[in-house]
Amino acid sequence: MGGIIAGKKLKELVFSHQPPLVEGVKELQLQPNGVELTVDKVLALSGGGYLGADNADRQVAPAEEITPNGQGWWQLPFGVYRLVLSEAVHIPTNICALARPRSSILRCGVSLGTALWDSGYQGRSEVLCVVHNPQGFRLQKGARVLQLIFFELDEEVEGGYKGRYQGENM
Numbered sequence: 749m750g751g752i753i754a755g756k757k758l759k760e761l762v763f764s765h766q767p768p769l770v771e772g773v774k775e776l777q778l779q780p781n782g783v784e785l786t787v788d789k790v791l792a793l794s795g796g797g798y799l800g801a802d803n804a805d806r807q808v809a810p811a812e813e814i815t816p817n818g819q820g821w822w823q824l825p826f827g828v829y830r831l832v833l834s835e836a837v838h839i840p841t842n843i844c845a846l847a848r849p850r851s852s853i854l855r856c857g858v859s860l861g862t863a864l865w866d867s868g869y870q871g872r873s874e875v876l877c878v879v880h881n882p883q884g885f886r887l888q889k890g891a892r893v894l895q896l897i898f899f900e901l902d903e904e905v906e907g908g909y910k911g912r913y914q915g916e917n918m
Contacts, residue, residue, distance in 0.1 A: 753843065753898040754781045761898070767870075769843070769898065771836040777892060784850065784892035788872070789832035790814045790822045803912070820889040829877040831860070831893060832917055841867045841908040842901050847875065847894045857881025860894055867901065868908015872917035 753761065761769040762783060770783045777784040790813070797809035811830050816822045839845060845865035853860065861876035875894065879885045887893075 750900045750902045752781060753900050758783070758898065767838040769838060769840075770896065771838065773835060777835075779895060782848075782895040782897040783835075784895050785847070785873075786834040786890050787831045787887060787893050788834035788889065790816075790824065790877070790887065791830040791832065791874075793828055793830070816889055822887045822889075823884060824877075824879050824887060825884045826879050826882050829879070830874045831877045833873050833875065833893075834890065836872050836918060837865060837870065837896070839865055839867055839869045839898075839909075841906070842904040843867060843898050844901060845896050845898045847896045849894050850892060853893055856885055857883075858885050862894065865896070866909035866911070867905040868910075869914065870918070871913060871915050873913075874917070 758769075758781075759778060762773050762778060770785070773783055777786070791811035792814050793809045794812045795810040797807050799806045814822055814824075814829075837845070844867050847860070847862040847865070849858075849860040857880045859878045859880065861878065865873065877893075
C-alpha cells in the first residue's frame with residue numbers, strides 16, 4: 749500500500765540506496781517527512797513563453813542567470829524568478845514526489861511554484877520563485893528553500909518519466 753515515505757525508510761533511500769533518492773544531501777536536510785532542497789542558481793525571466801495543446805507548441809520563458817554577490821547572496825526585487833536546485837533527484841518507478849516551500853520563505857513574502865516529480869524522473873529541478881514582498885528578498889546560495897515529500901505508489905509505473913526535462917541541469 750502506498751503512502752508518504754518517512755523516517756528510517758526515507759533515510760535509507762537517501763543515504764544508502766544506489767542511486768540515492770536525492771544526491772548530495774547533508775544530514776541537516778533530512779526531515780521527518782521529507783528532504784529539504786537547496787538553491788544553486790537564480791534565473792531572471794527575460795521573455796515570454798507559451799503552451800499549446802500539443803507538446804510541440806510550447807516554449808518555456810527564456811531566463812538569464814543572476815550572479816550572487818561576493819558572499820553568495822542574491823538581492824531579489826519584487827518579481828518572478830526560476831531557482832535551479834542543487835541536489836540531483838533519482839526517483840524510482842514506484843515513487844513520486846511533491847514539494848512544499850519552507851515556512852520561513854513564505855513568511856518573507858515569497859512563494860514557490862512546483863510541479864509533480866514523476867516516477868522515473870532524474871535531474872536537478874527548477875522551481876518558480878515569486879517575490880511578492882515589495883521590499884524584496886535576500887537569498888543565499890545553498891539556502892534550503894523547499895521540502896520534497898516522497899510517496900510510495902500502490903504499483904510500479906512501467907517505464908517512468910520520459911519527458912523533456914529528464915536529466916535536466918545534470
